[in-house]
Amino acid sequence: MYAYNDFDRQFVRQRAAQFRDQLDRHFAGELPEDDFRALRLQNGWYVQRHAPMLRVAVPYGELDSRQLHELAAIAREFDRGYGHFTTRQNLQYNWIPLTQAADVMDRLAAVDMHGIQTSGNCIRNITSDALAGVAADEQVDPRPYGEVMRQWSTLHPEFAFLPRKFKIAVSGADEDRAAIGWHDVGLQLLKNPAGEVGFRVQVGGGMGRTPIIGSVIRDFLPWNQILCYLEAIVRVYNRYGRRDNLYKARIKILVKAEGQKYFDAVEAEFNRILQEDVGAGTQLIPQAEFDRIAASFVRPAGVQARAEPATPADAPLAYTRWLQRNVHAHQVPGYRAVTLSLKRAGLPPGDATADQMDGAATLAADFSHGELRVTHDQNLLLPWVQASDMPALFEAARAGGFATPNIGLLTDMINCPGGDFCALANARSIPVAAAITERFADLDEIHDIGDIDLHISGCINSCGHHHSGHIGILGVDKDGSEWYQVSLGGSDGSTLSGDSVAGKVIGPSFAAEEVPDVIEAVIDTYRAERRAGERFIHTVRRIGLPAFKAAADAQRHLTAAH
């Protein structure tokens, strides 16, 4: 993974010192909350229902054992002993008092971490494929490009106060595991027929109350021009994006309203940057610089092709299920990537206690050259595990509570913190997730149901990605109580799910108590209707919504009058 140099290290320390000054002025009454808000947001401090939330950046999802141990220590010493991994591969704390914020930033800086631009109307932490650098289907490793863009976007002076937040995702594999179509800018690395590397650039995707899939603005942008191209995209947005209405301020609204005109403006701006601007040429990434960064992403020492061990025919079902669901193909023969499931009964999806963070960090040290990834669907992943270590890792992961064999299945749901923590939420999402997890506790059953994306958001801001779920659940507020809208047929853009698309709502919202029954009815309908080998999403596409809607409506006990 990327190795900080002295410049990087000094930079995060300087940022921590700057934030300490801002905090001091805030507590001294010199910096009122209205002014302080945007400053703390850009350092990751977001005030929630009970306390500030701190969002720590995990650039393109890469962590090492040392960092995760420190995150555990921070959870223990400053928080209430746990944290929450997010769909954007970050980690959130929920209970750290703002008075300790500067100390926490110093602690993070000491392990090359920070909260820079994890919130606020700026270019956010860049996300990527959790299998970057190890995926068997990878064309181009996206991490060095992610790092180049991380550096470019970090404290960019022109783009610190955009109309709204700005999210970039980059993928370099055949399979899209980063939901790039749903991002403000989605970048797909590919090679042209000449073997040259470039980006297919999508712009204007986003969730929220107006779900839109990004449009392709460039089919092939030579890789070394990406910073100039991003500058053009963001500058035109900074100039023309709406600032009069928070809900219409994302770039997706500008792209939708202007269409080709926006594309033309970006291309014109891009050409002028290259042809006219002082210093523009220096932003073209030199091969030597790319090589310097890419050198950080070489395979760990000792990782080399190894013989493929055979799985014994009499292996227990628990183990083979784990192999089937939590273990992934690798680009190095004899290696596997292994998901540590953070989806299990008793804890909210994506949450990890301090002890579990330490446990995962130790597993990484023991089995994965000290490296981990945070996945887009809120799990942890060990990228460098020898296939011959599978039996030992299975036992160790099981002992640590990470071996629920449910990756990609119903209980591997994406879930936002919801109304239990978030001040924006209209409804709680954690109890809904817990009720569904409890209802579908039978492993035989969820394995029989098969691949399915269940995404739950506590409000229309869509942090739980309900739009892209095969089943989406959205918390809404009606007359001060919690209700849930259910949608079907959404896609995050994966091969299984098809082209990115928002799901369709199947009727008026349901009462909280009805939700598990509704999900069960929807699943039962699938099991009754499916053809041999047909996945849930394909049955939904084939037979349409009416059968599912009728089954769901039959569960309305409390909402019958609606």
Place this chain on the structure above:
Amino acid sequence: MKFISTHQDLWHTVGGEDGPQPHPPARERSLLSLEQWHAVRDTWPAGLATGVIVPNSVDIETLATDLPRLALVVLQFPKWVDGRAYSQARLLRVRWRFGGEIRATGDVLVDMVPLLARTGFDTAQLRPDQKLEAAERALSYFAGHYQGDVLQPLPAFARDLPAELAQAKASADLFAGQGI
């Protein structure tokens, strides 16, 4: 970065009893609205030091041909979190090679000063409640940045970072113990 206080400012807007004068008389160091400037630019003598106030919604390119006659461009932050003027300033410098003064006005906070400096502003009129020493301090935190900017056109990857770090350390040592 120079901080301008309103009472010591050498520039003066040209207002009358009923608001801005549509055709102000030619005078050194007049600070005009865009409308005023458009009304007088054909008649005012070249070489007269003139400033214009540009709203942050204006495409800065529309000012390009006027720039040789302008000594000051005042850009605006109606709210401090409205970042459009950063782009205007940067374009004035890197695309239109404007060498005159670029001034930030409006809701200007000390915490914006590093961004202002890096996008090409050389003067700022801070919001009245802002403290000068905090603004000076805000400029001192970072020895260098990743991306190129108006002050340092080279991105970090094109610079000699070890030499830069050594220099930053040397200058910190020079001031060590002096209470700075």
